[in-house]
């Protein structure tokens with residue numbers, strides 16, 4: 693009996709050891725499918741904006757990633773440096789505390805997941821649950837422990853500026869013109885808030901549905917300038933002044949190179965979904981140094 697027990701114990705010990713060697717413990721312990729589902733179940737709230745936290749979660753994933761600078765390999769979702777001042781206080785990040793606070797509730801239940809992984813997973817979940825394409829997602833971001841890695845202000849695009857500025861910002865991350873237009877199509881969901889950016893309103897009448905309506909609206913509608921109480925101006929649709937476009941977007945649309953992609957995505961939603969999924973995956977992986985064996989997940993949409 694004793695000998696047998698000892699042998700079993702030895703065998704058990706050995707097999708534990710080999711499991712530890714082959715499978716990274718962190719990944720084995722975290723149930724990402726469950727976390728995805730918990731986020732999906734939190735999205736709807738009829739008292740918030742247009743009834744969904746999807747757009748603001750999606751925007752958090754973009755702003756935590758879009759600080760990347762390929763020359764210096766700094767910024768990006770690795771580190772989740774928006775947890776710290778000064779980055780959380782940058783003007784472009786106004787209002788994103790709503791998304792961070794919501795995801796903090798998930799983190800409290802799953803403290804093993806890094807904030808960088810959680811915020812990008814939140815974006816993937818939001819896009820899919822609002823009807824967008826499936827985005828393959830990989831874990832592997834490690835949180836910064838201090839504010840030292842915060843990026844300087846000014847790495848995110850300014851909605852008042854012209855297309856040269858937009859190119860400069862996105863080329864710095866490593867994107868080309870087609871990828872930039874596909875990514876800006878993210879504005880098919882969500883809205884601007886006077887008290888956050890100074891702009892006001894959604895880009896179309898269905899701001900919680902991820903489709904190509906951003907592009908059809910831009911191409912088919914007539915846009916007129918409107919002065920805002922915040923002192924800045926934007927474009928609004930002539931027949932429905934509640935929907936808007938940023939000055940930067942109309943500058944982009946009037947650029948010959950950019951325009952061909954706006955027209956392409958207005959005609960072809962499947963092509964938009966395909967190109968958006970690729971560009972957005974690239975965006976949320978900028979600056980992340982994945983280890984060999986980091987698994988890729990494709991989450992099943994829960995609520996559509």
Ligand code: HEM
Pocket residue numbers: 747748750751754787849850851852858875876878879881882883884885886888889890891938940972
């Ligand atoms: C030309 C580049 C871009 C500019 C100038 C820009 C600017 C803005 C501005 C001014 C707002 C309004 C913020 C507020 O008042 O709450 C906004 C919202 C938003 N942006 Fe962008 N953005 C750009 C690119 C992107 C990209 C690449 C994505 C995603 C891939 C994105 C996703 C969003 C979303 C989802 C919202 C709505 C957030 C909400 O409803 O709370 N944007 N953007």
